[in-house]
Amino acid sequence: MDLDLTAVESFTAVTELRHFGRAAERLGVSVSALTKRIQRLESALGVPLIERDSGGFSGLTPAGQRFVQFAPQLLHAAHAARLAATDDAVTVLRLAVPAGVGVVAPLLPAALDTLELALRHAHPGVAIESVPTAFPSLTGDLLEGKVDVVLTFGASARPEIASTRLSDIHRVGLVGVTHPLAFRRTVEVREFARLPLLYTPGLPDEYMHPFVLADVRPLGEATLVPIDASNTAHVAQRILQGREVTVVPLALTANLPPELKRVGLLGVPASWYHAHRRREDERPELLTTVELMADFTESVTRAALRG
DSSP states (O other), X not given: OOOXXXXXXXXXXXXXXXXXXXXXXXXTSOHHHHHHHHHHXXXXXXXXXXXXXXTSOOEEOHHHHHHHHHHHHHHXXXXXXXXXXXXXTOEEEEEEEESSOGGXXXXXXXXXXXXXXXXXXXXXXXXXXXXXXXXXXXXXHHHTTSXXXXXXXXXXXOTTEEEEEEEEOOEEEEEETTSGGGGOSEEEHHHHTTSOEEEOTTSOHHHHGGGTTTTTSOGGGOOEEEOOTTOHHHHHHHXXXXXXXXXXXXXXXXXXXXXXXXXXXXXXXXXXEEEEXXXXXXXXXHHHHHHHHHHHXXXXXXXXXXX
């Protein structure tokens, strides 16, 4: 299907900001022009994507929730194609973003564009490509040179990997709408840590420990429920069907379906996003990218807070 990429970009801006006026301001167009773009996209797809109210945006339709996960892949593929077609001299740095977190997808394009714009001020001719990578492959892909930098949740214990602390992760709890905690805005983190927590066996501690609250109480005291976290639909289903809960970065809660609720965690220790790179890779443009990634991670967190 030949889609209007300008309309797709407009859709991602509206879903990130949850407001037609703010999205129009970001894109530098009128609200009327933005609305027409969204209408063209919905007409091309044959389904409504956005639920509307007097303010313009009240949520996503089921089709919109599916398309919002596909749209960033479409935009990045088009962006990469344009780079290949127009400038063979462009240096592309590959940023590995953990796959299986589709709810954050609408936040990435704008954050990546801002990151790339700042990078090009210091290093003209350098572009950023987002590469969704399965959790177990993050370290291997980095060491094999398949990607240049990895966005993840903790410092690496591998001596050949340099870890740089970025912004605060802002961990929150995620529960089903019928869970008793769904009716509370906040809960003490030690209370939350006593609940059955979903986790993925086999992942390195640097990935899992922040999300099974290993810094709150010994793991031996935890009730951990193994699950394949790469299947986000399965994770949501498990949360909805039982009393199991999970901990996620606030950024991943920007477009939650109404069946899931986020709960603030009181007293949770600080934890941080990290950027990993190969220790021997000290290209100036890569080091600048790592420096800029703190703003990148903070921007997706701010976008989730606005949502």
